[in-house]
Amino acid sequence: MARLGGDEFAIIQSDAPQPAAATALATRLVDLIGRAYAVEGHMLHIGASVGIAIAPDDGYEPDILLKNADLALYRAKAEGRGCYRFFEPGMNERMQARRSMEVDLRRALALKQFELVYQPQFDIASNRLTAFEALIRWHHPVRGLVSPGDFIPLAEEIGIIPAIGEWVLRTACKQAASWSGAISIAVNLSPLQFRGGKILETVVSALDQSQLPAERLELEITEGALLDNTDAAWDVLNRLRGLGVSVSMDDFGTGYSSLSYLQKFPFDKIKIDQCFIRDIDAHADRRAIIRAVNSLAKALGMKTVAEGVETDAELACIRAEGCDAVQGYLTGRPMSAVDAMALLTPDQIAQAC
Numbered sequence: 596m597a598r599l600g601g602d603e604f605a606i607i608q609s610d611a612p613q614p615a616a617a618t619a620l621a622t623r624l625v626d627l628i629g630r631a632y633a634v635e636g637h638m639l640h641i642g643a644s645v646g647i648a649i650a651p652d653d654g655y656e657p658d659i660l661l662k663n664a665d666l667a668l669y670r671a672k673a674e675g676r677g678c679y680r681f682f683e684p685g686m687n688e689r690m691q692a693r694r695s696m697e698v699d700l701r702r703a704l705a706l707k708q709f710e711l712v713y714q715p716q717f718d719i720a721s722n723r724l725t726a727f728e729a730l731i732r733w734h735h736p737v738r739g740l741v742s743p744g745d746f747i748p749l750a751e752e753i754g755i756i757p758a759i760g761e762w763v764l765r766t767a768c769k770q771a772a773s774w775s776g777a778i779s780i781a782v783n784l785s786p787l788q789f790r791g792g793k794i795l796e797t798v799v800s801a802l803d804q805s806q807l808p809a810e811r812l813e814l815e816i817t818e819g820a821l822l823d824n825t826d827a828a829w830d831v832l833n834r835l836r837g838l839g840v841s842v843s844m845d846d847f848g849t850g851y852s853s854l855s856y857l858q859k860f861p862f863d864k865i866k867i868d869q870c871f872i873r874d875i876d877a878h879a880d881r882r883a884i885i886r887a888v889n890s891l892a893k894a895l896g897m898k899t900v901a902e903g904v905e906t907d908a909e910l911a912c913i914r915a916e917g918c919d920a921v922q923g924y925l926t927g928r929p930m931s932a933v934d935a936m937a938l939l940t941p942d943q944i945a946q947a948c
């Protein structure tokens with residue numbers, strides 16, 4: 596056994612039946628190291644991830660074996676840590692693809708290869724357009740249009756989400772300031788951006804630069820931002836609120852959906868995740884959940900938005916269950932800034948719902 600440096604160790608196991616012996620050893624290591632240890636009156640929680648390469652199939656030269664074990668280790672970490680993974684031949688290509696995506700993403704920020712599209716939100720009772728949600732798109736020179744689900748997690752992992760988020764915020768505020776009327780703009784915040792501590796400054800500066808009234812900016816956060824439940828997180832939320840911007844809880848109902856969050860902070864809106872809306876007309880259980888969330892929101896003075904409404908039947912249901920607003924393909928897909936602007940004429944606003 597050797598320490599390679601930092602917190603990395605290597606073990607060579609020889610004269611053992613493989614892969615059974617490596618599996619048994621890795622399982623033992625992950626289990627033993629992952630236990631809680633009491634040291635001088637403190638509880639210590641550590642963990643280990645293990646990558647395994649077996650000679651001669653995964654390489655014969657020591658450096659190849661180590662490199663392949665390292666790729667397997669990387670996979671173990673990516674899959675949640677505290678586990679072991681064997682090297683597989685495809686790992687190298689996948690790692691290279693990821694690296695090249697990482698380089699491209701850093702470049703995209705500098706070259707401004709991003710664009711925002713805007714999806715309308717309608718008030719159900721009045722059928723009026725009330726807000727647009729800004730959604731990011733990446734125009735990759737070779738891959739074409741990449742959706743946020745495919746690059747936001749990577750941007751978070753490599754630490755460039757604050758810079759991307761700042762661009763989104765500034766661009767969305769500037770765009771919204773050019774719209775007539777009192778239409779709001781909703782901007783998604785990554786939990787990491789939220790934790791960085793700079794978010795307050797960025798919001799103040801974006802509002803200032805665009806001259807958008809704070810009341811027209813809505814920030815959408817997911818539970819991830821509140822998971823550590825620290826005073827600092829609640830403090831940032833309260834200060835944002837103090838600026839006059841509103842705060843929505845996005846994707847409500849997925850994750851832990853801790854009701855204590857709703858008690859701790861007066862969210863302006865709860866956005867009910869589209870998984871509860873899908874085929875709601877044929878699912879009494881989903882309907883029951885929507886009804887419960889609506890009555891909870893009403894009692895707490897919060898508005899509800901049904902996300903991902905695609906059919907007339909779904910719209911009829913969420914209307915009957917008392918949702919305040921709707922956002923979905925049925926009432927409007929995410930669209931360019933130019934198309935969003937066109938939607939702002941009074942006639943289209945009235946027709947669109």
Ligand code: C2E
Nearest residue numbers: 730731742743744763783784785903904905922923924929
């Ligand atoms: P989200 O904030 O919950 O946004 C709603 C997503 O649902 C959008 O996907 C939208 O295109 C999609 N959607 C809306 N209506 C319908 C519908 O009727 N049917 C279906 N099937 N889908 C519908 P999109 O644009 O791919 O964004 C995915 C997620 O990526 C967003 O979920 C948000 O969490 C994140 N995201 C988007 N833009 C940004 C951004 O600027 N910053 C950060 N941090 N995250 C972003």
Ligand code: MG
Nearest residue numbers: 728783815845
């Ligand atoms: Mg959102």
Ligand code: MG
Nearest residue numbers: 845846866902
């Ligand atoms: Mg959502």
